[in-house]
Amino acid sequence: MPDVIVAWSEAMETGAPSDLKTWLSGIGLGSHAERFVDNGVDWDVLLELTEADLKELGLSLGDRKRLVRALTGLRQTQPGPRPAARDDSGPNLAAERRQITVMFVDLVGSTPMSEKLDPEDMRDVLHAFHANCAAAIEVEDGHIARTMGDGVLVYFGYPRAHEDDAARAVRAALAIIDGLRAPNEGLAAQHGVRLQTRIGIHTGLVVVGDVGAGTTRDKEAIVGETPNIAARVQSEAQADSVVVSAATRRLIESLFTFEDVGLRALKGVSMPVRLWRVTGLAESIDRFDARVHRGLTPLVGRAAELEMLRQRWNKAHDGEMRSVLLVGEAGIGKSRLIRAFRDVLRGEPHQTITWHCSSSYRNSAFLPVILWLSRALSIDPQEHGSVDRLQAAIDSLDVRQARATATLSSLLGLPGAETADAAEMSGLVFKRKVLDALAATIEAMAPIPRPWSCCASCRNACRRRG
Missing domain, CATH: 3.30.70.1230 (Nucleotide cyclase, GGDEF domain)
Known part of the structure; x- marks a missing residue:
């Protein structure tokens, strides 16, 4: 490698083709010197050559590897420009x-x-x-x-x-x-x-x-x-708890559940700050719902889409199953249209299930369904005895699906759930069993035959896995 360093230094001073030939000969590639000259390759472009360029020049695989290795050595030893002196006495920029x-x-x-x-x-x-x-x-x-x-x-x-x-x-x-x-x-x-x-x-x-x-x-x-303020808020938190200021809670109050900690005088803060302890996820994890109670703008230019949804609903009301897929760029108004449609149905007898997906939960398969099912059946996945409570709920609903309790308890991750069968199933087989059990459970939950409005909101190309 010292030979390479010397050759590089001399070549930088003279830039002569003979120096390049000498350097190539020094690494056992002198036979390619004329080919480099014929293609206009000199010291000024040598370090920019890629393996694809060398292949185009006709070098064999072994010679390409040798040259790439030598060029790597050159790049490491190439003297860089001296950094300009920085004036730190002037005003800071880019704030x-x-x-x-x-x-x-x-x-x-x-x-x-x-x-x-x-x-x-x-x-x-x-x-x-x-x-x-x-x-x-x-x-x-x-x-x-x-x-x-x-x-x-x-x-x-x-x-x-x-x-x-x-x-x-x-x-x-x-x-x-x-x-x-x-x-x-x-x-x-x-x-x-x-x-x-x-x-x-x-x-x-x-x-x-x-x-x-x-x-x-x-x-x-x-x-x-x-x-x-964030540091002072942290000092007011108990062990294994999350405390937020009122300013943060206003932005997320529909996404999580809270317990009021009260007004606290924080060190270094002139006015008392109301604090809230986060106790968990709210029933809805949809960001749109977080903005609803702050006021909605009128729905404009969506009369045709709203009428189409109404027509599909009427057919579902008559016993024909209908599904609608709303597709559009973020912010175009999909959630606002669904909200308007739900407002239209407010006076009609029906039941609504809303599932909200989020890219933040893209690695948590079926999370929106798990959250909804836990709430609907009053099941806490962290409590012992939850499998028995799930079985009691399934029995009271008269769910007509074999092994629905075993499937749903595995989905919810309940302590003591029968996971052996689920572990032996392929992802697609287990997914099919979950969907069948969910369909049977939803059907059994309707006290009288009535249409269901099931809204699944998918954010930022969220993909369900499993």
């Missing part, structure tokens, strides 16, 4: 004003834990904590701005913004708490500790961009009271 949601995650009891554990064991504990946080945050496309030993600072809305950043933050927070169950089993057995976390979330305006100078310059700095 912008944004609304973001800030989340603070804190590991409960880390100080006594560090006193109890060996430093290497404590490192393993912190690694499990941070890995769990990172996995949940990545799913919701949040940005980990900083890790602080036993804490994590996360931005939702910067550098990538989404229309539902507040909801993404809360979903990530709930996933962090839920995700600690698995590592806690191993940590309890190995180190005698269990991880708990408290999480605070606040949404507000900030200025983002370069702050500082020299080695202290932070290119992802956030200026404003939002991070400070």
